[in-house]
Amino acid sequence: MNSPREVPSGRPVLLRGGTVLTMDDARTVLHETDVLVVDDRIARVGSGPAVPEGTVEIEARGGIVMPGMVDTHRHMWQTAMRGYGADWTLAQYFVWYYLEHGRHFRPQDVHAGNTLAALEALEAGVTTVVDWSHGLSTPEHADAAADALLGSPGRYVLAYGNIHQAPAEWTGTPEFRAFVERHRGNDRLGLQVAFDVTGDPDFPERPAFEVARELGLAVTTHAGVWGATGDNGVKLMHENGFMTPETIYVHGASLSEDSYQRIAATGGSVSVSTESEQSAGQGYPPTWRLRAHDIPVSLSMDSSVWWSGDLFSAMRSTLGADRSRQHLEAQSRGETVTHSALRAPQVVEWATRGGARALGRDDLGQVVPGAKADLVLLRNDDSPVSFPLLNPYGHVVFQAQRGDVHTVLVDGRVVKHEHRLVGVDLASVRRRSEETVEHLRSTVGEEAWQAGMNPDIPESKVLDNPYTYTEFRDASTRGR
Numbered sequence: 001m002n003s004p005r006e007v008p009s010g011r012p013v014l015l016r017g018g019t020v021l022t023m024d025d026a027r028t029v030l031h032e033t034d035v036l037v038v039d040d041r042i043a044r045v046g047s048g049p050a051v052p053e054g055t056v057e058i059e060a061r062g063g064i065v066m067p068g069m070v071d072t073h074r075h076m077w078q079t080a081m082r083g084y085g086a087d088w089t090l091a092q093y094f095v096w097y098y099l100e101h102g103r104h105f106r107p108q109d110v111h112a113g114n115t116l117a118a119l120e121a122l123e124a125g126v127t128t129v130v131d132w133s134h135g136l137s138t139p140e141h142a143d144a145a146a147d148a149l150l151g152s153p154g155r156y157v158l159a160y161g162n163i164h165q166a167p168a169e170w171t172g173t174p175e176f177r178a179f180v181e182r183h184r185g186n187d188r189l190g191l192q193v194a195f196d197v198t199g200d201p202d203f204p205e206r207p208a209f210e211v212a213r214e215l216g217l218a219v220t221t222h223a224g225v226w227g228a229t230g231d232n233g234v235k236l237m238h239e240n241g242f243m244t245p246e247t248i249y250v251h252g253a254s255l256s257e258d259s260y261q262r263i264a265a266t267g268g269s270v271s272v273s274t275e276s277e278q279s280a281g282q283g284y285p286p287t288w289r290l291r292a293h294d295i296p297v298s299l300s301m302d303s304s305v306w307w308s309g310d311l312f313s314a315m316r317s318t319l320g321a322d323r324s325r326q327h328l329e330a331q332s333r334g335e336t337v338t339h340s341a342l343r344a345p346q347v348v349e350w351a352t353r354g355g356a357r358a359l360g361r362d363d364l365g366q367v368v369p370g371a372k373a374d375l376v377l378l379r380n381d382d383s384p385v386s387f388p389l390l391n392p393y394g395h396v397v398f399q400a401q402r403g404d405v406h407t408v409l410v411d412g413r414v415v416k417h418e419h420r421l422v423g424v425d426l427a428s429v430r431r432r433s434e435e436t437v438e439h440l441r442s443t444v445g446e447e448a449w450q451a452g453m454n455p456d457i458p459e460s461k462v463l464d465n466p467y468t469y470t471e472f473r474d475a476s477t478r479g480r
């Protein structure tokens, strides 16, 4: 056995002696345990007879081996605008992308964004991403999105969408069908149909649902977004028979009891993007309500235009938001929470197996023999945060971060090793992202580009600030 920096592909891999979060039904944690990968599968968990000839050994002692994380909703095409909208609300996002500038994205810009997002995900241990690709305004854009994903070493689901046309229009084209047939059956590139349901009583989205059903594709839809989509859309979907177990409802905030019951009754799942919901305004991150209805949850990052593409952040913020709500609700009744309802193992499951389940992939999201070898090793010997390792789930959620991702495997292939992506020409990815930024910037114009990144701050003051003494008069000014 050997352990070269660049792991040759096609060789068996042994992750030696780590703490393994199997994410099996009992959420079994195994200590000092080997995980053997042969071809694209996990061949063995635990010690056993000699490993196959030529096995590459990767030291996992002191580290955590867990399933690759699954992000069920990310607008990868926007990634070259990383961080641009950090101070946006959802309204400002809609204006920029839907109304004013989204059309400026060329096929090569979609390609650049997808490629960058794909690497960003792998680097952070996210091995499967649903690319919620709603900027596919022409077949060339769609080809660019697919080419970028096929050229990246992760696992993806291309959720085909187009915000510039009615869903009934673009799903009805021969080009869309041809695209689906061309890419059908690829284990590393699944397909979904992505569009939103406005709640228009005429239900203009019906033909799009019918096409998805005919093609056997799941629909993913932003449902429960304050000011955009809500109960009326859910009701229309339900009454017309389009709510299925494969349906993924994104955000699922700002919904009534009735909608949650319809989702629970039809078996769909909700993709929660806590970082997004907390600052954009879709509604309070809904896990506290989803739990009450036993609705399956997966996690997602939405868009790197605002937030991190990092499911460690998703787990952390989701646990925080859920507990925050629990305390707030109890304290509003004069009560004290003595036990947290949402626990670290649950959010780790949502980030791994929950996503796999939402995608109908029983072979992902677990470290068990026979499962696909999509694996993450967290190990950072140089970090004082890597020890002591007392509570592995708590460690993943509140202590670990993307810099601790030592090794990542997808489909049995080592794509990150010793903290570095394997075989990636990052300079060329950077160059192509910069070309996209240059194109957008010059098309939008410098003034609008700067203004877009720095939205106005509302001038009104709602409450007295106790530290601006000169403006304070008395308590009667409060609330004006």
Ligand SMILES: [Zn+2]
Residues within 6 Å of the ligand: 073, 075, 132, 222, 250, 302
């Ligand atoms: Zn979204």
